[in-house]
Amino acid sequence: MLRKMSDVSKYNGKMNGIEVKTPFLIGVAGGTASGKSTVCKRIMEKLGQVDMDHTQRQVVCISQDSFYRELSPIEITKAAKGQFNFDHPGAFNEKLMEKTLREILAGRKCEIPTYDYRNHAVRADDVVTIYPADVVLFEGILVFYFPEIRDLFHMKLFVDTDSDTRLARRVTRDINERGRDLDQVLNQYINFVKPAFEEFCSPTKKFADVIIPRGADNTVAIDLIVQHIREFLNNRQKAEANNTSASNNVTSSHITLTRVSSGDGHLKRPH
Numbered sequence: 001m002l003r004k005m006s007d008v009s010k011y012n013g014k015m016n017g018i019e020v021k022t023p024f025l026i027g028v029a030g031g032t033a034s035g036k037s038t039v040c041k042r043i044m045e046k047l048g049q050v051d052m053d054h055t056q057r058q059v060v061c062i063s064q065d066s067f068y069r070e071l072s073p074i075e076i077t078k079a080a081k082g083q084f085n086f087d088h089p090g091a092f093n094e095k096l097m098e099k100t101l102r103e104i105l106a107g108r109k110c111e112i113p114t115y116d117y118r119n120h121a122v123r124a125d126d127v128v129t130i131y132p133a134d135v136v137l138f139e140g141i142l143v144f145y146f147p148e149i150r151d152l153f154h155m156k157l158f159v160d161t162d163s164d165t166r167l168a169r170r171v172t173r174d175i176n177e178r179g180r181d182l183d184q185v186l187n188q189y190i191n192f193v194k195p196a197f198e199e200f201c202s203p204t205k206k207f208a209d210v211i212i213p214r215g216a217d218n219t220v221a222i223d224l225i226v227q228h229i230r231e232f233l234n235n236r237q238k239a240e241a242n243n244t245s246a247s248n249n250v251t252s253s254h255i256t257l258t259r260v261s262s263g264d265g266h267l268k269r270p271h
C-alpha cells in the first residue's frame, strides 16, 4: 500500500518513553540481475546518501541475500555442483528476515549477516550493523513472496527487465564476481533460476505499487520515486521542526531530529 506522504505521524511513536520513528520501508523485487541493487544505488546516489558515514545515513539498503539460510553438508555439496535451488522460497531464513524487518520498523539498531556466494555460506561472524534510518530499501528476488513480510512494506517496487538481458548480465556477473563457470551458470539458470522466477517471483509483480521497466535505465521512474522519498523526508523534517518548537526540546537518544538541505537538493544531517 502506498501511504499518503503528508501523514508522517503514522511513522512516529513512543517506545519506553523514547520518541521512535518508523522508517519508510520500501521493498524492491524483480528477477535475478534485473537491476534491483543498481536501482537502489541510483536512488541512494540521487538522495546524496552514498558517500556518507553509515551512522549518519538517512537511507539504507539491505539485500535479501543476507537472509539465505545455512545449508546442510549434503546441500553444500549439491550447491557446489550447481544443483541446489537458491531461487526457491525454502532457501531463505524467512523467520530471521521478518524479525529483522520488524526490528528495523521499531527503530532499533540491528545486525545482519553477510553472504558468501563463492562458498554458498552465511557469514555469521561477519555481520553488518544497520543503524536506524528514515528510509530503508529491502531488495531481493522474493521480497514480496512471504505475506507476513510483504505486508510490512510502505511502498513496493518491481524491477521488470527483459529475461534475455537478465541472463546475459547474470552470466557475466556470476563468472566475474561469484566464482562460477559458464556451464554451471547456464545449468543452474535452466534448471532452477528460470522455473523458480516463473513460479515464485514473477507472480509477485501484481503486489507492486510501481513497476519499473528496464531497471536503472528508466531514469524517469527513478526520479519519480526519489521525488516521493524526498517528500516523505521533507514532511518528516517539517513535523519534527513543529514538535521541536512546541516542546522546545531538541534532544533524542537515538537519531538526530532535525535535518537540513545541503542546497544541492541532497539532504544532510546538521552538525
Ligand SMILES: Nc1ncnc2c1ncn2[C@@H]1O[C@H](COP(=O)(O)OP(=O)(O)O)[C@@H](O)[C@H]1O
Pocket (backbone or CB within 6 Å): 030, 031, 032, 033, 034, 035, 036, 037, 038, 039, 169, 170, 173, 214, 215, 216, 217
Ligand atoms: N541498466 C543497466 N545497464 C547495464 N548493466 C546493468 C544495468 N543494471 C544492472 N546492470 C549490471 O547487471 C548486473 C546485475 O545488476 P544488479 O543491479 O546487481 O541486479 P540484481 O540486484 O537485480 O541482481 C550487474 O553487474 C550490474 O552492474
Ligand SMILES: Nc1ccn([C@@H]2O[C@H](COP(=O)(O)O)[C@@H](O)[C@H]2O)c(=O)n1
Pocket (backbone or CB within 6 Å): 031, 032, 033, 036, 065, 068, 086, 087, 116, 117, 119, 120, 121, 140, 141, 193
Ligand atoms: N549461493 C548462491 C546464492 C544465490 N544465488 C543466486 O542469486 C540470485 C539472487 O541474487 P540477485 O542479486 O541475482 O537477485 C538467485 O537467482 C540465486 O540463484 C546463487 O547463485 N548462489
